[in-house]
Amino acid sequence: xxxxxxxxxxxxxxxxxxxxxxxxxxxxxxxxFAKLPQYRPxxxxxxxxxIVDETVQLPKDLKDSTYSHALRYVKPGDSVRLYQFSAYLPxxxxxxMYAGQLEGKLDDKVRDDIGMNSLRQLDGCLAKQVDFFRKGxxxxxxxxxxxxxxDIAKSEIFFSLKQIGEDIAQxxxxxxxxxxxxxxxxxxxxxxxxxxxxxxAIDPAAELKKVEQKNLFAHLGGAKVYVMAAGLVPNAxxxxxxxxxTVQKLETxxxxxxARSDAQLVSFGAPSLTVDLQ
Numbered sequence: 001x002x003x004x005x006x007x008x009x010x011x012x013x014x015x016x017x018x019x020x021x022x023x024x025x026x027x028x029x030x031x032x033f034a035k036l037p038q039y040r041p042x043x044x045x046x047x048x049x050x051i052v053d054e055t056v057q058l059p060k061d062l063k064d065s066t067y068s069h070a071l072r073y074v075k076p077g078d079s080v081r082l083y084q085f086s087a088y089l090p091x092x093x094x095x096x097m098y099a100g101q102l103e104g105k106l107d108d109k110v111r112d113d114i115g116m117n118s119l120r121q122l123d124g125c126l127a128k129q130v131d132f133f134r135k136g137x138x139x140x141x142x143x144x145x146x147x148x149x150x151d152i153a154k155s156e157i158f159f160s161l162k163q164i165g166e167d168i169a170q171x172x173x174x175x176x177x178x179x180x181x182x183x184x185x186x187x188x189x190x191x192x193x194x195x196x197x198x199x200x201a202i203d204p205a206a207e208l209k210k211v212e213q214k215n216l217f218a219h220l221g222g223a224k225v226y227v228m229a230a231g232l233v234p235n236a237x238x239x240x241x242x243x244x245x246t247v248q249k250l251e252t253x254x255x256x257x258x259a260r261s262d263a264q265l266v267s268f269g270a271p272s273l274t275v276d277l278q
Contacts, residue, residue, distance in 0.1 A: 027100040027133055030125035034118055041104040044077030047173035048277070049223065051164060052097075052144040053182030054086040055152040062229055062271060066181050067141055069228075071134060073277040076126070077104035079173060080137065084144040085160035086152055094160050096167075098140040100133055155187045158216040165218030165261065176223035177277050178263070183232045184254055190214055193250070199233065201246045204253035211257060220263035226277055227254065230270040 031040040050070060058066075074080055082098035105126060111119060146152070168176060185193045191210055193202055211217060231247045251268040258265045267275045 024099040025101050026098055026136060027129060030103055030122055030129055033125055034122040036118060036122060039106060039110055045173055046175045047079045048073055049168055049178045050082045051180045052084050054084050054146050055155040056183045056229055056232060057146050058229060063145055067138055069179060069277055076102050078102055082140055083164050094163050097144050098137055102133055157182060157186045158190055161218040162216060165220045169219040169221035176221055178223045178225045180225055181228045184230045184250060199246055202249050202253060204249055207253050208256050218261040220261050223263045224266045225258050225263050226267045226273055228269040228273040230268055232271040
C-alpha cells in the first residue's frame, strides 16, 4: 500500500467535508482510500483529550511521559484531540493542535465478502495509519510544550478549560478521558495561586466560591480527568518550594472544581502521573 499516495489524496478526502464545517480529522481515511467506506466500523465511543498548558516548562521526562500515556491508551476506533492553552498574549491563545479519528479493523465475517486486493490495500493502510498517528501526535505535542527559555508569567487555566469544555462536552463520544498537563496554578486577572513570588497555601472552599462568582466552571461532558505536572515549579524559581500541605489543598480545590464542571478527577500527578489512563 502506497501511504504517500494516500497522503497526496488527503485534500480530496477531506477538502469537501471541511468546506461544510464537518468534523476535523488529521488522519486520512483508509476505508475511503480502499474504496470501502460502506464497511467502515463505528467508532469505539472513546475519546482522549490532551490539554497542554504552554506556560509550564516541563522537564524532558514529563514530556516523554505525556506521549507514552497517550500511546498506551489509544486503540483503533478511538478519537484523539490535543489542545494547547496559554496566557492571552500576542501569539499565545487556546488552539486545537491535533484531531484524529483512528479506524477499527473489519470484522472477520465482513472480510469474507471483500476481494483480496481490497483487503490487502485496507490492511496495509490501517497499519500505516497507526504509525502516521503516532508521528503526527508526537510532532504536535512537541509544538504544544513551552519552548526552552520561554517565560509566560500569566496562566489562564479557568477560562481555557471553560472554552475547551464548550467543544468537548458536545462531542458524541460517551467515554471521555482528559489528560491535563499543567501546574494547575492559576495566575490571571481572575485570581492567582501565587503570593510574594511563591505558591500560596490556598483555601479550597474560598477559591471555589470565587470561581462560582465569576462563572468560570467548565462543562466537561462527564470526562475522567488525569492531571500531570501539578504544582511543578522550575528549579530556577526563587522560593519555589511547595509543601505537601500546599499540594493537598491544590488537589482538593481541583477535585471540587472538576466535580462542579461535570468531570471526575481520577489522579492528580504532582508532578508525575503514576497510573495509566483508563
